Amino acid sequence: MIFLRDTEKGYFTVEAALVFPMALLFTAMMIFLAFYSYDRCILEQSAYEAALRGTGNHIRSAQEAYNQAYEAAARLTEEKLFAVHDFGYEVSVSAEFVKVQYRCAVNMPLMGWLCEYVSGADLTLDICSEARRHRPTRTIRNCRVVNKLIREMSKEKNEPAAKTEQEEMGGDGT
Numbered sequence: 001m002i003f004l005r006d007t008e009k010g011y012f013t014v015e016a017a018l019v020f021p022m023a024l025l026f027t028a029m030m031i032f033l034a035f036y037s038y039d040r041c042i043l044e045q046s047a048y049e050a051a052l053r054g055t056g057n058h059i060r061s062a063q064e065a066y067n068q069a070y071e072a073a074a075r076l077t078e079e080k081l082f083a084v085h086d087f088g089y090e091v092s093v094s095a096e097f098v099k100v101q102y103r104c105a106v107n108m109p110l111m112g113w114l115c116e117y118v119s120g121a122d123l124t125l126d127i128c129s130e131a132r133r134h135r136p137t138r139t140i141r142n143c144r145v146v147n148k149l150i151r152e153m154s155k156e157k158n159e160p161a162a163k164t165e166q167e168e169m170g171g172d173g174t
Helices: 002-053 062-077 111-117 136-168
Strands: 084-093 097-106 124-132
Touching: 002 062, 002 097, 002 124, 062 084, 062 097
Parallel strands: none
Antiparallel strands: 084 097, 097 124
């Protein structure tokens, strides 16, 4: 009977020695996956916000748009990222768009080892976002067109109402 108790303790020790490292590795991977998700969300939001900063109505030249977006791209991600390295960003400005692109590599335990055995595993984030540049004259013209359409639609709605009021008074509208 004493012999059976000793073997049961041995089974528990062997099972714990096999299960504990796997549970610890799984927990660490889940924590780093949460860091990855957080960093990706921060980069996507920051890229779009930085692109928007370069499209304001007060910005007159492409160089001003570039400077605004570049400063915002640096400031928006400063001290917010957890699990990345080799972080860099690019800003480009064209006549139509302001484009911000972030590039970095993800730090994950054992992923370098895993990439050797799994083909197609990519540990880099390449986040790109763009925003259309505002053109005040075009915006004003578009607003005038919309206002004109609204006025025409409101006139059409009021005309049938005016005819029914005249008919109720007994007149035929003449």
